[in-house]
Amino acid sequence: MWAAQHEAPIYSRLIQERGDIPAQVRAAAEQTLRDLERVMPAPLPRAMPTQQTHSPALNSGGPGSL
Incomplete structure (x- = not known):
């Protein structure tokens, strides 16, 4: 229950007159999420690709290699 109800x-009184709108909205949102997860x-x-400490292309002996 919301703490401000007691304060x-x-x-x-609004809950008695109109219903607990925040609770109704929360329930509708949860139902929508369940429906979306179903469909x-x-x-x-995806697994994160492992990073190499050095690139084989840089050490291939190609142009510009030392």
Whole structure:
């Protein structure tokens, strides 16, 4: 429960009159996320390529090599 409910009586009255809109919005958003995950699964994370300490192309004996 939101802490301000106890500090602001008007919030409790609004919930009684109109319903807990933030909770309804949160529930709708969570349902939307579940639906999206079902129809559009998140791609699997790709492994990061390993970095080489030196490039073989630089040490290939090609033009400009020392």
